[in-house]
Amino acid sequence: xxxxxxxxxxxxxxxxxxxxxxxxxxxxxxxxxxxxxxxxxxxxxxxxxxxxxxxxxxxxxxxxxxxxxxxxxxxxxxxxxxxxxxxxxxxxxxxxxxxxxxxxxxxxxxxxxxxxxxxxxxxxxxxxxxxxxxxxxxxxxxxxxxxxxxxxxxxxxxxxxxxxxxxxxxxxxxxxxxxxxxxxxxxxxxxxxxxxxxxxxxxxxxxxxxxxxxxxxxxxxxxxxxxxxxxxxxxxxxxxxxxxxxxxxxxxxxxxxxxxxxxxxxxxxxxxxxxxxxxxxxxxxxxxxxxxxxxxxxxxxxxxxxxxxxxxxxxxxxxxxxxxxxxxxxxxxxxxxxxxxxxxxxxxxxxxxxxxxxxxxxxxxxxxxxxxxxxxxxxxxxxxxxxxxxxxxxxxxxxxxxxxxxxxxxxxxxxxxxxxxxxxxxx
Amino acid sequence: xxxxxxxxxxxxxxxxxxxxxxxxxxxxxxxxxxxxxxxxxxxxxxxxxxxxxxxxxxxxxxxxxxxxxxxxxxxxxxxxxxxxxxxxxxxxxxxxxxxxxxxxxxxxxxxxxxxxxxxxxxxxxxxxxxxxxxxxxxxxxxxxxxxxxxxxxxxxxxxxxxxxxxxxxxxxxxxxxxxxxxxxxxxxxxxxxxxxxxxxxxxxxxxxxxxxxxxxxxxxxxxxxxxxxxxxxxxxxxxxxxxxxxxxxxxxxxxxxxxxxxxxxxxxxxxxxxxxxxxxxxxxxxxxxxxxxxxxxxxxxxx
Numbered sequence: 001x002x003x004x005x006x007x008x009x010x011x012x013x014x015x016x017x018x019x020x021x022x023x024x025x026x027x028x029x030x031x032x033x034x035x036x037x038x039x040x041x042x043x044x045x046x047x048x049x050x051x052x053x054x055x056x057x058x059x060x061x062x063x064x065x066x067x068x069x070x071x072x073x074x075x076x077x078x079x080x081x082x083x084x085x086x087x088x089x090x091x092x093x094x095x096x097x098x099x100x101x102x103x104x105x106x107x108x109x110x111x112x113x114x115x116x117x118x119x120x121x122x123x124x125x126x127x128x129x130x131x132x133x134x135x136x137x138x139x140x141x142x143x144x145x146x147x148x149x150x151x152x153x154x155x156x157x158x159x160x161x162x163x164x165x166x167x168x169x170x171x172x173x174x175x176x177x178x179x180x181x182x183x184x185x186x187x188x189x190x191x192x193x194x195x196x197x198x199x200x201x202x203x204x205x206x207x208x209x210x211x212x213x214x215x216x217x218x219x220x221x222x223x224x225x226x227x228x229x230x231x232x233x234x235x236x237x238x239x240x241x242x243x244x245x246x247x248x249x250x251x252x253x254x255x256x257x258x259x260x261x262x263x264x265x266x267x268x269x270x271x272x273x274x275x276x277x278x279x280x281x282x283x284x285x286x287x288x289x290x291x292x293x294x295x296x297x298x299x300x301x302x303x304x305x306x307x308x309x310x311x312x313x314x315x316x317x318x319x320x321x322x323x324x325x326x327x328x329x330x331x332x333x334x335x336x337x338x339x340x341x342x343x344x345x346x347x348x349x350x351x352x353x354x355x356x357x358x359x360x361x362x363x364x365x366x367x368x369x370x371x372x373x374x375x376x377x378x379x380x381x382x383x384x385x386x387x388x389x390x391x392x393x394x395x396x397x398x399x400x401x402x403x404x405x406x407x408x409x410x411x412x413x414x415x416x417x418x419x420x421x422x423x424x425x426x427x
Numbered sequence: 428x429x430x431x432x433x434x435x436x437x438x439x440x441x442x443x444x445x446x447x448x449x450x451x452x453x454x455x456x457x458x459x460x461x462x463x464x465x466x467x468x469x470x471x472x473x474x475x476x477x478x479x480x481x482x483x484x485x486x487x488x489x490x491x492x493x494x495x496x497x498x499x500x501x502x503x504x505x506x507x508x509x510x511x512x513x514x515x516x517x518x519x520x521x522x523x524x525x526x527x528x529x530x531x532x533x534x535x536x537x538x539x540x541x542x543x544x545x546x547x548x549x550x551x552x553x554x555x556x557x558x559x560x561x562x563x564x565x566x567x568x569x570x571x572x573x574x575x576x577x578x579x580x581x582x583x584x585x586x587x588x589x590x591x592x593x594x595x596x597x598x599x600x601x602x603x604x605x606x607x608x609x610x611x612x613x614x615x616x617x618x619x620x621x622x623x624x625x626x627x628x629x630x631x632x633x634x635x636x637x638x639x640x641x642x643x644x645x646x647x648x649x650x651x652x653x654x655x656x657x658x659x660x661x662x663x664x665x666x667x668x669x670x671x672x673x674x675x676x677x678x679x680x681x682x683x684x685x686x687x688x689x690x691x692x693x694x695x696x697x698x699x700x701x702x703x704x705x706x707x708x709x710x711x712x713x714x715x716x717x718x719x720x721x722x723x724x725x726x727x728x729x730x
Contacts, residue, residue, distance in 0.1 A: 055625045059459065066458045067431075067451075077431075077451035085621065085629035087466065193496050193577065205508035209515075213543050217515035315670065319616050324495070 034069050035061060041100050045083060048092050056083050072101065160393045163365060164250055165243070175392055179254050193228040200226030232327050232355060232405070233264040237313065239332035240294055241271035241304045247362045247389055251331050253286045254395055266321040270309035273297040276317065303337030306375055310346035318353055325355035327405060331389060333363050334376025343375045347382035356405050358385040360398065365390035430454070442646050443472070443479040444639050452630040453480070462588050462609035464624055467632035469614050470676015477569035477610040484608070487566040491553035493576035499583065503554040503593055511543050518542075544597035555593055558603040565605040573623075574613040581623050588626050637664050640680060647681045651688040658695045658730070659684045663707065665729035671716070675707040682706045697723050 042057045059082035067074045076097055084093050162171065196204060207223035236255060238248035248269065255265065266278050269290065275297050280289035322328070328350065336343050351357050359379065363369045365388035371377055380386065385401060388394045431454035435445050438453075445453065453476070456463040465473040481488035491502055499505075551559060557568040570584070587593065588609065592602035611627060613619055635643065640660045644651065651659070663680045675683075683706045690699055700722050708714045717725070 051621060053625055059455075059461065059628070062459050063455050066455060073447070074451075077448055078455060080448065081452040081455050081628050081630065085464070085624040085627070087631040090631065193498060193579070206506065209506065209508050209511045209543070212512060212515055217512075217519040219512070320618065323616050 034064060038064060041079070041097075042083070044096050044100055045093065048096050050083075050089050050092060051086075052083055056085070059083075075101065160396075161391050163390045164246060164362075165390070175250075176253070178392055179257060179395065193230075194225040195228045197224055197226040200224035202226065231264060232325050233266065233321065233323075234402075235321050235326050235328045235354070236265065236267045237274075237309075237328065237330045237332075238267070238269045239271070239304060239306070239330075240269045240290060240297075244304075244331070244333055244362075245290075245294070247360075248331050249286065249290060251329075251360065251389060251395075252281075252290065255329075256281060256286050266317070268313060268317070269293045269297065270304075270306070271297045272303070272305050272308075274309040274312045304332070304335055305338050306332060306334070306336045306379075307338045307342040307346050310343070310350060314346065314349055318350075322353045327356045327358065327402065328354040329358045329360060331360040331362075333361055334359075334371065334373045334379060336373075336375025336378075340375045340378045344378040344381070347379045351382040351384075355409055356384045357382060358387065358398075358401070359383045360387050360389035362388065362390040364388035365394060437483055438479055441479050441482055442643075443475060444635070444642050444646075445476075446636070446639065449476075449630055449632065452628050456628045457608065459628075460606045462611055462627040464611045464613070464619075464627035464629045465632055466613045466615055466619075466629070468634070468674060468676065470674075470678050471632045471634055472677055473610075473612040473632055474569065474571055477567055477571075477612075480608055480610065481567040484565075484567070486564050486608075487560050488569060489553050489557045489560065489566050489607075490569045490571060493570065493572045493574075493580070495575055495577060497576045497580050501552055502580065502583075503552050503587075504595060505550045505552065506544065506597075507548045507550050511548050514543065514548070546598070549595075549598070554587060555601065557607045558591060558593060558601055560607075565603075565607050568607040568609045570609065570611045572614060573611050574616045574619055578620065581620050585623050585626065588623075634664075634667055634674070635677060637661065640664065640677065643677060644681060644684045648684045648688055651684050655687060655693075655695065656684065659687055661729040662695065662700070662726060665725050666707065666717070669717070669721075669725070671708065671713045672710045673708070673713065679707050679709075695726060697726060700726060 038060055039057065042052050042060065045052045060079060063078040063082050064075075067078045069075050069078075079097060080090075080093060084090055164172070164175070167175065194200075194202060194204075196207070202225045204223035204225045208219060211221070211223065212219050234255070236252070238244075238252060240248045252267065255267075266276070267281055268274055268276050268278075271294075273296070275293050277289045277293050280292060347357075361371070361376070363373075364371075364386065371380055371386075387398055387401065389398065431447070431450045434454050434457075435447070435450040438445055438450075452463060455461070465476065467473055477490075478488055549555075553568070557566055560566040573581070573584070590602075591606055592600050594600045609627075611623075634640075637660060640663070641656060644656050644660055648656075660680060663675055663683065667674045683703060686703045686706050687695065687699065690703070692699065701718055704714050704717060704722070708717060
């Protein structure tokens with residue numbers, strides 16, 4: 001061990017630090033052109049949306065000194081090793097490399113699915129309103145003057161219980177405003193990290209020793225630690241087919257607003273297929289992300305394939321996003337086009353892996369609703385909370401519920417809501 | 428080691444087969460002294476590569492297995508508190524009787540502190556060991572399954588991988604004389620932050636191709652005949668295209684090949700496959716799915 005510290009590595013100094021091979025003369029070896037080309041290629045990659053940073057382009061330039069850059073395969077491998085650091089960027093990289101340095105085109109990318117026939121007029125109108133509303137809810141957007149005194153107290157009270165589907169544009173706007181005041185405390189879980197605490201079940205030995213050293217070796221008190229609490233990750237699976245789109249939009253808008261600050265929310269939307277929109281939501285607003293996703297995954301003839309989509313989730317994403325005691329929110333009316341029995345199997349797997357499964361169903365808010373929809377009845381057996389999500393009041397209820405999720409897995413609240421589905425928002 | 432081909436050949440001589448893309452990543456990581464970040468499904472040989480590098484360079488392998496809640500005390504260093512307390516007590520018993528035991532004057536306390544925080548009381552965990560061991564020759568530092576650690580740990584690593592030094596407040600800054608060869612692995616149970624990956628050379632390890640996997644089995648299970656070897660690997664490769672909870676890794680292929688070599692016989696038949704399926708698939712659901720008609724069909728397709 002060397003406490004004074006010397007230069008790491010046996011490298012030959014400055015030339016090495018610059019990544020130049022000893023005796024490498026860029027001008028003589030055509031290196032200047034090469035460097036220029038390398039820089040150009042990095043620009044192309046950035047334009048294609050790859051997050052290539054300065055570190056990467058430097059690495060690439062350094063790597064050129066160690067390979068034979070005129071051999072195309074060498075150049076390709078070195079570029080790939082230094083410039084790509086996410087697996088999902090590989091395909092785009094291959095395509096751009098072929099285009100920039102010439103050579104056979106990489107395998108063609110899957111063609112985008114043609115745009116599905118969009119909604120009927122009424123639906124479209126409502127969607128447009130929600131889109132407008134979404135803009136208004138963005139705190140960075142410029143304020144537009146909407147006189148608030150038009151909404152009397154009684155009106156606000158009424159609005160609390162009005163189904164989103166029946167709302168006028170002005171009402172949706174008011175709802176959007178009200179949503180800003182809702183607070184969401186995603187429930188905490190015990191992590192294995194320790195923090196100092198007055199009362200805790202573990203001793204804080206570093207502190208005990210420090211204190212003792214100060215007091216001539218006497219241990220006068222025992223400092224303690226306890227496990228740190230942290231938020232549970234939230235995973236949202238939102239059905240955006242048919243009539244569910246409006247409700248999903250509002251829910252996502254709500255969650256987006258309140259969870260942006262802690263990035264532990266993973267969002268997926270589904271129709272006939274499932275797609276992840278987490279990263280879309282980080283760079284765009286909810287509407288842009290949803291419109292983009294809807295083009296790809298909503299197929300009106302296909303209906304909703306919940307089981308297929310849950311299966312895709314299980315295979316492609318569950319391992320990555322369901323760790324660390326995640327709470328899963330599914331928003332859907334439970335109209336399964338596929339085989340209901342399969343949905344049962346998929347729900348069982350999901351319930352086994354998640355800390356808690358919350359199913360949000362806007363139909364639950366309607367008088368006389370019973371979960372008889374194909375699929376919904378099957379899924380119920382694996383759900384921990386079954387809640388309505390059709391009006392402002394139910395959003396509030398959801399926010400509160402998420403803050404009170406039990407530490408233990410499987411303390412179900414479903415029976416109460418199944419017996420009297422409307423009791424929640426009449427309370 | 429002059430170039431990437433030579434590197435690939437030397438690794439192959441140790442029994443580790445790399446394709447040219449992985450060879451390039453390893454080669455550049457060594458040359459440019461960058462950490463190598465390996466991501467991929469479990470069982471594709473990420474950890475093994477680090478072991479092989481240590482063998483190749485005849486150097487020490489220092490392994491840090493990550494887990495949730497991993498902190499500095501477990502990863503880098505910790506003071507040996509019980510010994511410190513004992514030392515404190517012993518010191519005071521040795522002092523003349525009547526000396527005040529409590530609330531020493533400040534200068535005495537400071538001297539004691541120096542006495543307590545010496546290297547003798549330091550417990551060196553893998554990261555500090557790596558810096559320490561680098562005195563004579565760069566070790567291989569394997570940071571295994573980084574995706575299991577928390578984000579806080581990532582940011583600490585980010586610092587460490589930058590300049591390979593650890594600052595211990597009571598002792599000073601310790602710096603590696605030679606930069607360790609660092610390999611990080613991730614099974615991708617969560618996304619590791621881009622900032623960390625940017626510091627490294629990133630490589631996604633896929634399952635090996637048919638030819639590569641046959642070659643691996645040839646080296647690991649020499650007893651298995653050529654025909655059977657091809658059948659075994661082709662079946663596993665075909666199986667990986669099925670929709671299963673956990674796909675068989677290379678280690679599973681090798682285990683299975685070994686089992687088949689013990690069973691004997693000239694060819695791979697459905698009863699043998701069914702009887703030994705537990706070596707390939709580790710989930711009951713998966714075994715149930717493959718057993719029976721599907722196994723027969725996959726066998727026929729991979730023939």
